[in-house]
Amino acid sequence: MAIPQSxxxxxxxxxxxxxxxxxxxxxxxTELFDPPFSIMQVTIETLVISFLGFYTLRSMxxxxxxxxxxxxxxxxxxxELQEQAAQLEASRKKLMExxxxxxxxxxxxxxxxxxxxxxxxxxxxTLMTLPLGAExxxxxxxxxxxxxxxxxxxxxxxxxxxxxxxxxIALQLAPVDVVRLVHEVVEQIxxxxxxxxxxxxxxxxxxxxxxxxxxxxxxxxxxxxxLRYTAKGTSVIVSATAADDGPCVSVQxxxxxxxxxxxxxxxxxxxxxxxxxxxxSRGSGLGLTIAKGIVEAHGGRLWVESEPGQxxxxxxxxxxxxxxxxxxxxxxxxxxxxxxxTEDEEREGLPWRKRES
Amino acid sequence: MAQKRIVIxxxxxxxxxxxCVNLDAAGYDVARAANGREAMERIDAARPHLIIVDxxxxxxxxWELCKTIKDDPEMDGIRIIMLTARATDRDRLIGRGIxxxxxxxTKPFDVSALMDLCERLLHE
Numbered sequence: 001m002a003i004p005q006s007x008x009x010x011x012x013x014x015x016x017x018x019x020x021x022x023x024x025x026x027x028x029x030t031e032l033f034d035p036p037f038s039i040m041q042v043t044i045e046t047l048v049i050s051f052l053g054f055y056t057l058r059s060m061x062x063x064x065x066x067x068x069x070x071x072x073x074x075x076x077x078x079x080e081l082q083e084q085a086a087q088l089e090a091s092r093k094k095l096m097e098x099x100x101x102x103x104x105x106x107x108x109x110x111x112x113x114x115x116x117x118x119x120x121x122x123x124x125x126t127l128m129t130l131p132l133g134a135e136x137x138x139x140x141x142x143x144x145x146x147x148x149x150x151x152x153x154x155x156x157x158x159x160x161x162x163x164x165x166x167x168x169i170a171l172q173l174a175p176v177d178v179v180r181l182v183h184e185v186v187e188q189i190x191x192x193x194x195x196x197x198x199x200x201x202x203x204x205x206x207x208x209x210x211x212x213x214x215x216x217x218x219x220x221x222x223x224x225x226x227l228r229y230t231a232k233g234t235s236v237i238v239s240a241t242a243a244d245d246g247p248c249v250s251v252q253x254x255x256x257x258x259x260x261x262x263x264x265x266x267x268x269x270x271x272x273x274x275x276x277x278x279x280x281s282r283g284s285g286l287g288l289t290i291a292k293g294i295v296e297a298h299g300g301r302l303w304v305e306s307e308p309g310q311x312x313x314x315x316x317x318x319x320x321x322x323x324x325x326x327x328x329x330x331x332x333x334x335x336x337x338x339x340x341x342t343e344d345e346e347r348e349g350l351p352w353r354k355r356e357s
Numbered sequence: 358m359a360q361k362r363i364v365i366x367x368x369x370x371x372x373x374x375x376x377c378v379n380l381d382a383a384g385y386d387v388a389r390a391a392n393g394r395e396a397m398e399r400i401d402a403a404r405p406h407l408i409i410v411d412x413x414x415x416x417x418x419x420w421e422l423c424k425t426i427k428d429d430p431e432m433d434g435i436r437i438i439m440l441t442a443r444a445t446d447r448d449r450l451i452g453r454g455i456x457x458x459x460x461x462x463t464k465p466f467d468v469s470a471l472m473d474l475c476e477r478l479l480h481e
Contacts, residue, residue, distance in 0.1 A: 107443065111413065114442035115369055118465040122375040125468045130382050143371050 012058055019053025020046070108270050108285060112154055116147035157284040160217070161269070164293035171211040171297060175321055178205045178247050181212065182238055185219040195230050197223065200239035205247040208318040214294045215318075218302075221287035222251040222314045229255025229312070246300070246320035252313040258306040266304055267292045288314075361479050362386045362403050366396040366422065367411035367440065372464075376409060376440075379468050380475065393417025393425075400426070405435060406479055409471075412441035412452070420456050427457040436478045438462055438471075 023046045123140045126132075132140070163169045179201050190197050208215075219238075226236040234254040241248050258266060265271050270285035295302040295316045306312035363385050367373045373389045380387045388403050390396035392414045400408065408426065412419035419439060426432045439458040441448070452461045460474055 107445070110444065111442040114444070114464040115372070118442075119369075119371040119375060121465045122372075122468050126375060126379060129469070130378065132378075136378075143374075147371065 011061060012054070015057035015061070016050065016054045019057065020050040022053060023047075023049035104270065109158060112284060113151065116151045116154075119147040120144050120151070154284050157286050157290060160290050161284075161286050161293075164290060164297065169214075169293070169297050171214065173209050173211060175207045176210045176212050176215055177207060178215075178240060178249060178318070179203075181216060182219060182240060182249065185216060185223060186238055189220065189223050189227070193227055194232050195227050196235040197227075198235050198237045200237060202240065202242060205240055205242050207321045208246060208298075209321045210298050210318065211294075215298075218291040218294050218316065219249070219251075221291040222316075225287055225314070226251050226253035226255070226312075229253050231255075243317065244320075246318050248315060248317045250313050250315040252311060254311045257308045257310045258304065258312050259308050263304050263306055263312075267302075291316075360384065360386045361407065362388070362405040363407045363409065363475065364388045364390060364396060364399045364403060364405040365409045366390045366393065366414070366419070367409075368392055368414045369411070372411070372440075375468070376471070379472055383472055383476075385475070393419070393422040396422055397425070400432070400435075407436045407438065407475060409438045409440050409475075412439060412443055412448075420451070423452070423456040423458050436460075436481075438474065438478065440464065440466065440471075 026049065123144050127137065127140055160169075182199060182201060186197050186199055223236060223238065230236050230253045236254075237250075237252040239250050239252070241250075267288050269289050271288075291314075292302045295318070298318060300316055300318040302314065302316040304312055304314050363380055365373050365376050365380075365387060366389075367376075368391050370391070373391075377387050377389055386403075388399045388405070390399045393410075394416045396408070396410065397417070399405075408422075410419045410422055417425075419441065423437055423439065426435055426437060436459045437457070438460045439452045439456075440462050441452070442464045444463040449461050449463075452458045459478060462471060462474065
């Protein structure tokens, strides 16, 4: 804030008058002690002294003005610095949160990887050192194999997750028969589960364009999640309906359901619900996050509908295959058919397995 | 000498099986539990000399179980081995320092080394 010019002028004038008066007074006092002074001498002395006084005061005034300006600048700078400090504090907090997330991730990943490794290493050692019966031998080899597979799956999931997060998920697009895909997934999961998986599917659904391997992963993850929260004797229902803009697939469980708060967090990485039936925190903790990431990479949507005590339904919608996609897929099909007969036969058997390479 | 009793607590059935079969072969009387609550039942019934406990478990976790046992004067003398995939120094410090575990073993562990450790703790 600058001092208004008029005030400065007035002040200067006041100081001038003050200086002049001071000079006159000085002369008068000097004259008292030293009478022979001419009028001329007194006037010159008075003028010189008053000018000196005026200039001194004016420079002092300017100095004060500068000081005031500097104070204002300093205050502004201080405010700016405070703002910067607040920004730095915010980024520090964010970095710390990220760091915490990272260490959570590392400790969870290491936990999930260490557990199957323990079985693999431990049972191999046991097989080498203990005299075991043939049946036990076979069973332990079976455990080593299944834990090895689990380890491989985990690694695959972590890689998928990092691809989804970085937005570098490469989809190998081809027309996908959703009904067929559901049947295949249910068959695969049902064989190893005590819970009944029921399906409710129309004869056919509009084809979607997608990466069949990844869409299968979505269905596997959703069904696997449903099984975790469904008690023996009850069932999981996988159903599909056709909307105008594309098919919608639902996986419904009869578990404890989700509170709105839990539903909001259920797709978060490493989020685990309460009352898991399996009572074991197996799995990567990424199943639902990956499923949502894959569906969204296809331009679809995945969401959950649930109420506490009423089970949960995870639903995903995929956009219907567009004519341009169909043409693209058809032209690719042509390219493939010209290559070899075996390839052609394979494709005929499993038309929805066609991959764009 | 009477057979020493050991309770193994882990929510992963493969791990309990692994330790169980090895301890069995070494001549111990072994009981299994899948979580802290089940473990307390086994401990009350069997009065074990040693407990091998996992940290991350549903219901009652390993820390809590360890503290309950160490705080109970009636369970004085029960040795505890914490067996966990949590391998940071901080966890180790918490396990031994705060919750009073006698030993802290990280997964994946060497089965023979674990057997030696049990042997040592039981005969100290």
